[in-house]
Amino acid sequence: MKISSNGNGPTVLSKVPRHVAVVMDGNGRWAKKRFLPRVEGHRAGVKSVRMIVEESRRLGIRYLTLFAFSTENWQRPRDEVSSLMKLFAQYLESELELMLKNDIRLRAVGDLSRLPKEVQHSLQKNFDRTKDMQGMDLVLAVSYGGRDELVHAARRIAEKARSGELDPDSISEATITEHLYAPDVPDPDVLIRTSDENRISNFLLWQLAYSEIVVTPVLWPDFSKEEYTRCLQEFSGRTRRFGLTDEQLAQGAAAAK
Ligand code: IPE
Ligand code: IPE
Ligand code: MG
Numbered sequence: 544m545k546i547s548s549n550g551n552g553p554t555v556l557s558k559v560p561r562h563v564a565v566v567m568d569g570n571g572r573w574a575k576k577r578f579l580p581r582v583e584g585h586r587a588g589v590k591s592v593r594m595i596v597e598e599s600r601r602l603g604i605r606y607l608t609l610f611a612f613s614t615e616n617w618q619r620p621r622d623e624v625s626s627l628m629k630l631f632a633q634y635l636e637s638e639l640e641l642m643l644k645n646d647i648r649l650r651a652v653g654d655l656s657r658l659p660k661e662v663q664h665s666l667q668k669n670f671d672r673t674k675d676m677q678g679m680d681l682v683l684a685v686s687y688g689g690r691d692e693l694v695h696a697a698r699r700i701a702e703k704a705r706s707g708e709l710d711p712d713s714i715s716e717a718t719i720t721e722h723l724y725a726p727d728v729p730d731p732d733v734l735i736r737t738s739d740e741n742r743i744s745n746f747l748l749w750q751l752a753y754s755e756i757v758v759t760p761v762l763w764p765d766f767s768k769e770e771y772t773r774c775l776q777e778f779s780g781r782t783r784r785f786g787l788t789d790e791q792l793a794q795g796a797a798a799a800k
Pocket of ligand 1: 627
């Protein structure tokens with residue numbers, strides 16, 4: 544995979560992942576380094592969100608999932624949680640036009656019923672206004688936990704089994720996938736995590752089974768277009784085997800020609 548740049552023009556990727564998932568981490572550390580309150584880190588992180596949304600759309604990435612707030616994050620200090628919710632509501636208001644202009648459909652995964660009513664309303668408004676956009680799906684993971692999503696799916700499957708709508712013997716991997724929050728969204732090709740943390744932190748547990756993981760030391764508010772390109776470049780250099788051998792992969796590639 545090569546990344547080329549024609550003169551001063553924009554960077555062009557020759558291979559683009561279909562789905563990029565991101566754990567946006569390090570806002571607190573960014574603020575701490577500057578002797579600022581943590582909320583200032585979250586505020587500064589919004590511009591990186593703007594950058595990655597615009598850049599992903601420009602590159603032709605079809606799905607972008609951003610981990611904005613986890614089920615565990617509800618246990619943070621009350622002030623921080625309420626600041627994050629306010630910022631989130633502001634973000635939804637300020638970005639709507641940009642989403643429409645860029646043909647971006649906004650979606651969300653997570654237990655949205657736990658969000659403050661104003662945030663739920665803003666989300667619903669943005670879902671409705673952007674529902675026909677087809678350039679890119681921006682999926683926000685808010686109040687999201689991978690385990691919570693699987694519990695939610697298990698309950699719905701169990702209800703169908705109880706009512707006779709579904710035969711327990713017919714339950715397959717596809718059945719689980721069909722009962723996730725966003726069943727039509729393909730598994731992420733790449734998971735990017737900022738701030739040097741090598742863990743999944745309860746993000747997309749089912750969907751990340753075969754995603755390539757790229758970790759960068761850059762803190763989320765400092766995450767730039769250049770660093771994003773570098774992460775995508777790292778992803779492109781990986782060999783994805785999906786459990787097969789190199790020889791099988793080579794045969795498959797030859798057969799496809
Ligand atoms: C990520 O930054 C944002 C959220 C989890 C909401 P953090 O707030 O986790 O920042 P660090 O990890 O403390 O630096
Ligand atoms: C993961 O980051 C959640 C989000 C980025 C929203 P955390 O900062 O909550 O994860 P841990 O606690 O370091 O694992
Ligand atoms: Mg963190």
